[in-house]
Amino acid sequence: MGPSDRNAAMTEPQNIPRQPVPQQGLRRPGVLVVLILGMLLVVANMGPQQFIAQVGEYAIRIHNAVFDIRHSVMYLFFWGCGLLAISCLMRRRFVLALFLILLALVSPITYLSDIILYAGSDSLFEADNFALRDFIFYMGTVYQSIDKDKYIFHVFRHTFETVFIFIIFIAILKKYTKDRRIVIARVFMWLGIMLVVYSSVRFHLDTAFAITAAQEAKKKMVENFNNKMHPIDFPANHPILVVYIGEATTCMNWSLYGYTRKTTPLLDAIREQEENLLVFRNVLSTHTHTTPSLLEALSFPADAEIANLPIQERKRISLVDVLSESGIPCTLFSTQLKDGTWNLGAKTIFRMAATHYAEKTSFYDASLLDDAYLRPGLLESLKRPDPGAIFLHSTAGHGPYLDLIPESYHAPVDDLVGKSTEKAILGIASEKDSLDAYDSAMRYVDACIADAIRTVQADERPIVFVYFSDHGESPFTGRAHDSTRFIHDMTRIPFLIYFNKAARAAAPDTFEKYRGYANGGAVATLAQLPGTIVDLLGGMPPSALVMGAPDPSAKRPVMVRQVAAKDGGKERPFSYVSLSGDDGLDERLFRDVTDEATSIFNLSLEMRPGGRPLCYHAANSFAKAVRGAAITNCLEFDLALQADGGFEVVHPPHPPVGLKPETIYRIAEKGDLHLWLDVKGVAKGGDCERLRRHLAEHGPRPEKTLVELPSDLDATDASLGACVRGMRDAGYSVSYYIPTEMGEDCAAGKKERCAALRDRVVGIASWGVFSDISFDHGIVEAVAAIPEARGLRWNTWGLTPKTLRSLPPGEDFNFVILKSKADPNSRRD
DSSP, X not given: OOHHHHHHHHHSXXXXXXXXXXXXXXXXXXXHHXXXXXXXXXXXXXXXXXXXXXXXXXXXXXXXXXXXXXXXXHXXXXXXXXXXXXXXXXXXXXXXXXXXXXHHHHSOTHHHHHHHHHOOXXXXXXXXXXXXXXXXXXXXXXXXXXXHHHHHHHHHHHHHHXXXXXXXXXXXXXXXXXXXXXXXXXXXXXXXXXXXXXXXHHXXXXXXXXXXXXXXXXXXXXXXXXXXXXXXXXXXXXXXXXXXXXXXXXXXXXXXXXXXXOSOHHHHHHHHHOSOEEEEEEEEOSOSSXXXXXXXXXXXXXXXXXXXXXXXXXXXXXXXXXXXXXXXXXXXXXXXXXXSHHHHHHHHTSTTSEEEEOOOOSSOOTTSOHHHHHHHHHHHHHTSSOOOEEEEEOOBTBSXXXXXXXXXXXXXSSXXXXXXXXXHHHTTOOOHHHHHHHHHHHHHHHHHHHHHHHHHHXXXXXXXXXXXXXXXXXXXXXXXXXXXXXXXXXXXXXXXXXXXXXXXXXXXXXXXXXXHHHHHTOOEEGGGHHHHHHHHTTOOOSSSOOTTOOOGGGOSOEEEEEOOOOBTTBOOOEEXXXXXXXXXXXXXXXXXXXXXXXXXXXXXXXXXXXXXOEEETTOOSHHHHHHHHHHOSEEEEEXXXXXXXXXXXXXXXXXXXXXXXXXXXXXXXXXXXEEEEEEESOOSHHHHHHHHHHHHHHOOOGXXXXXXXXXXXXXXXXXXXXXXXXXXXXXXXXXXXXXXXXXXXXXXXXXXXXXXXXHHHHHHHXXXXXXXXXXXXXXXXXXXXXXXXXXXXXXXXXXXXXXXXXXXXXXXXXXXXXXXXXXXXXXXX
16 A cells, blocks of 8 residues: 555545444443441451441531531642542643642641631731740640640541542443543532632631631730729738749659759759749649730739630739739849740830840840840849839740750750660650650750749848749640640649848748648639738738638639630530539630649649549550650559560550660659559569569669559469568558459349459469559449458549549559540550
8 A cells, every 4th residue: 555545534524433442441240349348347457346436436426517617628638639639640741630639638627627717816826926835846846745646547538538439420420421530520620629718718818707706805814904903002011023934844843843854953952942932833824825824824814704704805903013013013034036926025014114125136146145134134223212113024944955954954954865765664655855855845944943032132122032834745746735635734834932031031821821822732813922922022012812711612623724625526615624513604605625634633632632642544655654744643654574574664465665764763753642553573482582583673663652463373382472571561451363354244134254354363362462453443343242351441543533533432552543545645555
C-alpha cells in the first residue's frame, strides 16, 4: 500500500462495529463482599459492644454534622482533601494527589477544631500583639500534647470514612454513567473542592467572629473596672509592701514544695535558716492565663456579684485604686511586654500607679531579664521616703523557658532527665528536654526571689514580702498553660509571705495568724489575695476571707470561662473547674470540665483528716509520680523483679525502661506519702528474700507502705512464709492479691468458682502471714460473703472520687487506689 492508499484509508469512514469493552468498575456483589468482610474484621478487632458504641458515635457525628455543621469543619476538610486526592489518582496526577494526602495528614483534624470552638475570650486575649516566640512556643506545646497513637487512629478512621464514601459513590454512579472513570473523578473533584472551600471558609469565619467577640469582651472588661470604693483606713505605721508576681510558675516543680530536683536551693536555705518565710501549700490561681487571673487577684467585687461568672462579666474595683486613694502610693516594675495582653491589666489595675516597663520590642530582649530590671527597681523604690506598695512583675517561667533566663542558668539542674529514657520520665508524653529547660528556669526564678527577700531582710523598716504566680504551668505534659487543654498543674501555684524582723516585731499577731494558715493547708485561691494584702497592711479588708483561712466559701469554682462551642447540641456558654464536686450550677448554662487530677485533689483534701491512703494509680513514670504526689497522699506503682535480681518500675511482660524504684521512694519521702507496691515476679522464698532486702536497703517507711504480693505464690514454700512474716514484723502492711477473674466468675453465679474463692481466702487467712488482702472493687460483694475475709484488712482499686464518696459504711478499706487513666504521663509500655 502506497502513501495515497494509506491516506485514503485514514480518511475512509470506519463503519466496523466495535465490540463492547468490559467495564473495570467495581461490581455490586464485590462491593458488598468488601463491606461485609471489613465489618466482620472491625467487629472481631473491637468486640461487639465497642462496635455498637462506635456506630452510635458515628450516628451522633452525622447528627451534629446536620444540625451543627461547625463541629464538622475539620472532618469535612479531611474528607475533601481525600476525595480530591482520589480524583487526582484516577486522572494519574500523582504529585498533586500526594500533596493533598499530606495536607490531610498534617491537618490537626478535630484537635484544632476543638481549640477554636472551645477557645473563649480569655484564650483569645493571648492573641493580641503576641510575640513571635510565644506563637512558636505555643505551636510546640500543641505538637507535644497531641496523643500520637490517638492521632494515628483518627487518621485511619477518617481515611476509612473517605474510602467508604468513595465506594458508595461508585456503587451509585455505576448504574447511571457510561464513562464512569471520568464522571466519578469529576464528581469527587467538585465534591472535594466544595468540602475544602466550605470547611476553610467556615473555620476562618468562626475564628474571625471569636476574635471579634474577644475584643468586645475586652472593652466590657475595662468598663467593668470603672468603679469606686470608699478609702480604707490604714495605720500610719503600716509596713512597706513588696508584691512579687511570678509568671507561669507551678509549685509542683519547686523543691521548696517537695520536688526531688533541687530547683529552689536558695529558698530552701532561707526556710531552714529562719521562721519568717511562710509557705502556703494548697493555693490555686483562678485562671491559667495572665489577664483574667491577675484581674481577679488584684481587685475587689464592686457589688454583690455572681462570683461564678467569668471575670469579664463582673463589676470590679482595682486593688491599686483602693490603695492609692487610701494614701498608699503604688509602683509597678515589669519585664512583661508593655504592649499586648498584659497591657490590658496595666490600663485597668495599675492606672493609678507609677508604671515602669523594661524597654523592649515584641521579641524578648535578652539584656532585660528579671534580675537586671526588677532588682534595681526594687532598690530604687525602697530609697523613697514612702515606698508604699511595690509590685514586681516577672517574665521568667514563660516559654520558651531558656530564652528568658541568663545563659549561666541554661544547664540542667541535675542529670536525672539526661540519663533517663523518655518513657521513664514522661510516660507517653514527649520532649523531656523541655522539662529540663523549665526546671532550669525555676532555679533562676528561685535566685531572683531569694535576692528580693534578702533585700527586704536587710532593711530596718517593717516590710512584708508576698510572692505568688499569676498561674501555673504543665511542663510534664507539654501543654504549658493553655486553658483549652486544662490540667491541674496549670492552677497550682507557689504562694509565699515573708516578714522581715522589723515587720514581725511590729505585728506579731498578724505573723502568727498567717503562720497558722500556712501550716493549716486549707485550699485557697488568688481571689483571696486582695483581702490578704489589705490585712497585711493593717487595714480592715472588705471581706474576712484571707489567704489560707479555712472558709468553705473559698472552694467556689475556679477558671470559669466563656466558650463559643455548643455541647451536645446545647448552647452552654460557660465552663468551669470545680473545687467542691458539687457547685449546684445550672447545667443548662455551665459545663463541668474538671479534670481527673483536680477531682482527686478535692477528694484527698476532703478526706485527709481521716488519714486514709488514697493512692494515685500506676505512678510508673517520674512525672506521673510527681503529679500524683501533689494531689493526693499515696502513690501506687508496679515493682517487678528482674533477671539480675534487681527491681524496676515496670508492669510485666513489658520490658523495663530504666526507672528505678528509688526514684519513686524519694518522691514519697519528700511528700511524706504512703506507697502501694504492686509486686510482680515474686513467687518463692528466694524471690521474696530479695524483695525484703531491697526494701530494707532502699525502701520507704514501713508504717506507710503496703506491699501487695501476687496470687501465684507457692504456699508450700516455708521460706516464703517466713519472709512475708518478716516484712510484716518490720511494720509493712503485706497484702495478698485476690485474682479478679475468680471473683467475677463467682459474682456471675458460678458456684464452683465461689467455692474456689472461699478456699483461697480461707487458706490465706489461716496461713497467718498476711495482714491484708487486696482486690478489684467490682468483686467486693463476693469477698464480703466470706466471713474469714473479715479477719484481714481490705484494700481495693478501680474507684473514682464519686464512687468512693458513695461507699456504704460497711466497706472499710485500708488503702484505696483511684483511677488515673487520663493522666498524660501514664505509660503504655
